[in-house]
Amino acid sequence: MANDDVSTADGAAEAIADGGPGGPPSAMAWTRHAWQSAPRQPVNLRTDQPHSARMYDYLLGGKDNFPADRDAAEQALAGFPHLRTATRQNRAFMTRAARYLAADVGIRQFLDIGTGIPTSPNLHETVQDVAPDARVVYADNDPIVLAHARALLTGTPSGRTAYLDADLRDVEAILAAPALRDTLDLDQPVALSLIAILHFVPDEDGPYSLVARLLAALPSGSHLAISHGTADFDAAVGGGAAPAYRARGVSAAPRGREAFVRFFDGLELLEPGVTLAHRWRPDGPIPADLTDAQVSCYAAIARKP
Numbered sequence: 001m002a003n004d005d006v007s008t009a010d011g012a013a014e015a016i017a018d019g020g021p022g023g024p025p026s027a028m029a030w031t032r033h034a035w036q037s038a039p040r041q042p043v044n045l046r047t048d049q050p051h052s053a054r055m056y057d058y059l060l061g062g063k064d065n066f067p068a069d070r071d072a073a074e075q076a077l078a079g080f081p082h083l084r085t086a087t088r089q090n091r092a093f094m095t096r097a098a099r100y101l102a103a104d105v106g107i108r109q110f111l112d113i114g115t116g117i118p119t120s121p122n123l124h125e126t127v128q129d130v131a132p133d134a135r136v137v138y139a140d141n142d143p144i145v146l147a148h149a150r151a152l153l154t155g156t157p158s159g160r161t162a163y164l165d166a167d168l169r170d171v172e173a174i175l176a177a178p179a180l181r182d183t184l185d186l187d188q189p190v191a192l193s194l195i196a197i198l199h200f201v202p203d204e205d206g207p208y209s210l211v212a213r214l215l216a217a218l219p220s221g222s223h224l225a226i227s228h229g230t231a232d233f234d235a236a237v238g239g240g241a242a243p244a245y246r247a248r249g250v251s252a253a254p255r256g257r258e259a260f261v262r263f264f265d266g267l268e269l270l271e272p273g274v275t276l277a278h279r280w281r282p283d284g285p286i287p288a289d290l291t292d293a294q295v296s297c298y299a300a301i302a303r304k305p
């Protein structure tokens with residue numbers, strides 16, 4: 001990227017106007033409307049400051065990051081050298097969880113908050129591969145994710161995808177967003193996907209209340225999927241990596257098992273219950289040299305009764 005000012009709303013409108021592979025006319029109509037009603041102001045990516053989305057992109061081997069992000073990620077790696085492994089295992093969990101929810105549970109609607117920079121396979125690609133009519137609403141508060149949202153709006157002709165430039169801490173704005181209401185039928189089950197985002201929401205921002213309020217808007221049969229960094233297996237997560245994030249202005253709050261389980265209060269945990277990301281319904285044998293300490297990320301999915 002040549003400079004850090006990106007006219008994201010305009011860029012997104014162009015992305016919609018040029019169609020994007022397979023975008024259905026009906027979805028295009030509302031999507032175009034949603035973008036066109038957005039304020040068209042240049043968004044400063046603040047490349048001088050690290051952002052968690054770009055640090056994550058760097059850790060995954062992506063190219064949508066800047067020196068400040070790489071420097072912060074390297075500092076976090078110095079504090080917790082397995083962070084790349086943890087990141088990859090988290091992303092693999094996201095894919096398995098989405099596929100399971102679509103293929104085995106039969107969910108056709110997904111609300112993914114804290115989407116991150118597009119990284120193939122994205123959630124909509126995974127679930128629409130199983131069910132082409134699946135609908136996905138993405139949301140993230142990072143302008144760089146908005147700038148790349150074009151890659152998230154390439155749904156199948158029979159499905160729909162939408163993107164919200166929104167903050168998890170503003171639940172009411174997410175639930176009221178016209179693009180969400182146009183895409184998801186909140187009378188039908190929805191999978192709420194909060195993958196590797198809640199550890200960026202400190203207790204003072206009320207993460208349990210945020211999750212509970214989102215779930216309150218979803219009907220019985222909806223599901224909640226969460227992954228979350230933890231220092232339970234390696235103190236370096238809490239003593240090395242998290243302070244490296246916080247020192248650069250990125251809040252990071254790894255939580256222990258009890259605090260993680262609390263997100264699922266009142267829900268029915270699916271098998272295998274609360275576990276580590278790599279142990280949640282793995283596709284094959286877990287490599288003998290992949291340890292819980294390296295992954296250091298809790299994962300679980302539960303059903304709303």
Ligand SMILES: C[S@@+](CC[C@H](N)C(=O)[O-])C[C@H]1O[C@@H](n2cnc3c(N)ncnc32)[C@H](O)[C@@H]1O
Nearest residue numbers: 053056114115116140141142167168195196197
């Ligand atoms: C580590 S990435 C995870 C990306 C993806 N969910 C995955 O697991 O592969 C965390 C994402 O959450 C987003 N994020 C952090 N805090 C957020 C908030 N309060 N509201 C919305 N998005 C947020 C960041 O911008 C980033 O894109």
